[in-house]
Amino acid sequence: MRELRDRVAVVTGAGSGIGRALSEVLAEAGMHVVAADLDLADAEAAAEAVRARERRGLAVEVDVTDRGAVEELARRSYEAFGACHLLCNNAGVLVMGTALAPVPEQWDWVVDVNLRGVLHGVQCFVPRMLAQGGPAHIVNTASMAGLAPSPRVAAYTASKYAVVGFSECLRIDLEEHGIGVSVVCPGGVKSRLFEGRHRPSDAPVLSSDDLAAVARAGSPDSAVLIDPERVARAVLDGVRDGDLYIVTHPQMRDQVEARCRDLLAAFDKAAARQGAPA
Numbered sequence: 391m392r393e394l395r396d397r398v399a400v401v402t403g404a405g406s407g408i409g410r411a412l413s414e415v416l417a418e419a420g421m422h423v424v425a426a427d428l429d430l431a432d433a434e435a436a437a438e439a440v441r442a443r444e445r446r447g448l449a450v451e452v453d454v455t456d457r458g459a460v461e462e463l464a465r466r467s468y469e470a471f472g473a474c475h476l477l478c479n480n481a482g483v484l485v486m487g488t489a490l491a492p493v494p495e496q497w498d499w500v501v502d503v504n505l506r507g508v509l510h511g512v513q514c515f516v517p518r519m520l521a522q523g524g525p526a527h528i529v530n531t532a533s534m535a536g537l538a539p540s541p542r543v544a545a546y547t548a549s550k551y552a553v554v555g556f557s558e559c560l561r562i563d564l565e566e567h568g569i570g571v572s573v574v575c576p577g578g579v580k581s582r583l584f585e586g587r588h589r590p591s592d593a594p595v596l597s598s599d600d601l602a603a604v605a606r607a608g609s610p611d612s613a614v615l616i617d618p619e620r621v622a623r624a625v626l627d628g629v630r631d632g633d634l635y636i637v638t639h640p641q642m643r644d645q646v647e648a649r650c651r652d653l654l655a656a657f658d659k660a661a662a663r664q665g666a667p668a
């Protein structure tokens with residue numbers, strides 16, 4: 391979707407980090423923005439930042455795990471602006487630890503926010519986007535953790551692989567309707583993600599041991615935390631170019647290459663076992 395000026399964006403998780411930066415960068419590109427977040431005060435601050443850029447900004451409190459609340463977000467967005475041209479399903483949470491570490495409430499939380507939150511956005515907005523007609527686009531926020539495995543992030547990775555797979559299929563299914571789909575897969579970004587705000591139990595979402603294990607596994611380059619604004623600008627470029635995958639850390643290419651190599655090797659091995667040419 392090349393033309394953004396005077397069009398309408400809805401951003402979830404707009405109160406902080408990548409969502410806040412998206413709200414500002416999209417406003418600078420001429421969009422009106424609905425800034426939605428679990429934290430209404432933070433959503434208000436994002437909407438105010440939009441208005442400071444002389445665009446219309448509306449703050450809405452939403453819990454993306456609650457389908458009814460996301461339906462209400464869609465209703466209020468269309469009531470205020472009459473359209474949604476760009477839906478950014480960005481709200482997300484992190485739980486670290488080995489695959490067996492997260493307690494059931496943490497699994498529910500990470501899957502409910504990261505996967506079901508995206509699903510709810512699509513279910514509540516797409517029927518309205520189809521009815522409004524004209525070009526529209528959806529950006530789902532996954533992660534590098536949705537493209538390649540790392541130690542101590544199994545639950546988060548499971549949710550983000552699901553977002554990548556869902557987005558890939560959604561793009562195919564919506565293509566004939568003129569709605570584009572992108573999935574943004576950032577590496578480390580400076581934000582409040584690591585604070586574990588809004589977590590459902592007292593169990594910590596990460597330990598220094600987890601962080602050390604991740605640091606040992608990755609290259610020093612991959613540990614670099616970038617400003618959220620860089621992610622927002624990459625999203626803007628990706629939306630304009632209609633990209634499926636939007637990545638922000640080219641230095642992390644090796645991890646994806648290694649996974650692809652392993653996958654393709656499995657096909658070669660299967661072919662060899664079956665006596666067929668690879």
Ligand SMILES: NC(=O)c1ccc[n+]([C@@H]2O[C@H](COP(=O)([O-])OP(=O)(O)OC[C@H]3O[C@@H](n4cnc5c(N)ncnc54)[C@H](O)[C@@H]3O)[C@@H](O)[C@H]2O)c1
Pocket residue numbers: 402403404405406407408409426427428429432452453454455480481482483484503531532533534575576577578579580581582583584588618
């Ligand atoms: N920070 C990183 O290193 C990084 C890397 C890759 C992907 N991501 C992804 O980027 C997205 C944004 O995260 P961030 O890094 O800006 O973190 P952040 O914690 O700074 O911002 C996330 C926002 O989402 C909101 N939120 C949390 N649960 C919610 C819910 N149930 N309903 C509505 N809003 C809710 C929070 O209040 C917060 O304002 C997430 O999907 C995250 O997984 C982050």
